[in-house]
Amino acid sequence: MNQIKFVVAGALALLGAVAFSGQFSDAEPSATGKASAAVGGDTLRIGVEDTEPVYYQSDDGTKGFDYEMARTVAEGMGVEAEFVAMEFGELFPTLRAGKIDMIGAQVTTTSELEREFDFSAPYFSTYVSFLAPEESSIRTRGDVYGKNVVVVDGTIHESYLEEKYQDVEIVSAPNADAAVKLIERGEADAFFCGAPYAKSIIEGAPIALNEPIVYEAKGAPIGFVLRSGDQRKEEIDGVLKNMVLDGRWSKIKTDYFEADPLAEVFREKGA
Numbered sequence: 001m002n003q004i005k006f007v008v009a010g011a012l013a014l015l016g017a018v019a020f021s022g023q024f025s026d027a028e029p030s031a032t033g034k035a036s037a038a039v040g041g042d043t044l045r046i047g048v049e050d051t052e053p054v055y056y057q058s059d060d061g062t063k064g065f066d067y068e069m070a071r072t073v074a075e076g077m078g079v080e081a082e083f084v085a086m087e088f089g090e091l092f093p094t095l096r097a098g099k100i101d102m103i104g105a106q107v108t109t110t111s112e113l114e115r116e117f118d119f120s121a122p123y124f125s126t127y128v129s130f131l132a133p134e135e136s137s138i139r140t141r142g143d144v145y146g147k148n149v150v151v152v153d154g155t156i157h158e159s160y161l162e163e164k165y166q167d168v169e170i171v172s173a174p175n176a177d178a179a180v181k182l183i184e185r186g187e188a189d190a191f192f193c194g195a196p197y198a199k200s201i202i203e204g205a206p207i208a209l210n211e212p213i214v215y216e217a218k219g220a221p222i223g224f225v226l227r228s229g230d231q232r233k234e235e236i237d238g239v240l241k242n243m244v245l246d247g248r249w250s251k252i253k254t255d256y257f258e259a260d261p262l263a264e265v266f267r268e269k270g271a
């Protein structure tokens with residue numbers, strides 16, 4: 001993968017690109033705005049998927065790309081971040097029930113989800129990958145045709161496969177561990193998942209897996225998810241804008257995904 005190095009100029013260009021699209025608010029929230037926009041009180045409850053690289057524990061404490069992003073957003077809002085870790089499939093029911101205020105778990109913005117929820121301005125782009133066992137003949141994207149491909153329930157990957165890979169037989173699993181076990185038992189030929197998760201899946205798999213086949217899902221931004229009409233969306237967008245402006249977004253992205261390719265929409269703007 002190409003090594004991408006962020007610079008302040010690139011961050012400013014990215015800021016301009018997203019602001020121009022209308023997805024960022026125009027101004028930094030004032031102190032008064034911070035107080036009034038914290039509709040849920042002094043705490044922002046954030047649902048995260050308990051897996052690397054979203055949210056995980058290390059010898060250095062809690063880490064994760066989405067954890068760092070959400071924690072920094074909460075700080076910018078002047079509220080305390082409270083993280084609630086769970087499996088991906090539990091996130092949306094928990095948000096609907098009002099037990100969390102926001103989801104930060106590499107959620108791709110889709111028209112279907114936007115009919116029920118609000119999304120923040122994008123803070124990443126969707127990269128997907130195929131994982132196959134070492135002895136597999138699957139070496140490129142085209143090799144999955146006619147194969148059984150497993151996806152995790154509740155993710156965008158099932159609908160994406162249905163749209164882009166009509167000749168693929170889709171198999172579902174409740175989580176990544178179960179998906180790999182289906183491959184181990186010969187019930188699936190490959191695992192289609194978010195590329196950021198590929199490294200940790202390979203490291204934790206009971207079988208040897210090839211290097212992931214990674215590519216960008218075009219036009220698929222990732223954002224924080226809130227209940228429809230949540231007044232904090234504008235404030236969150238304002239904080240994200242400032243994180244790009246002052247380089248915090250660049251640092252967090254580079255810390256976790258330095259080697260990953262940069263989305264075309266960002267590269268076009270010079271980031």
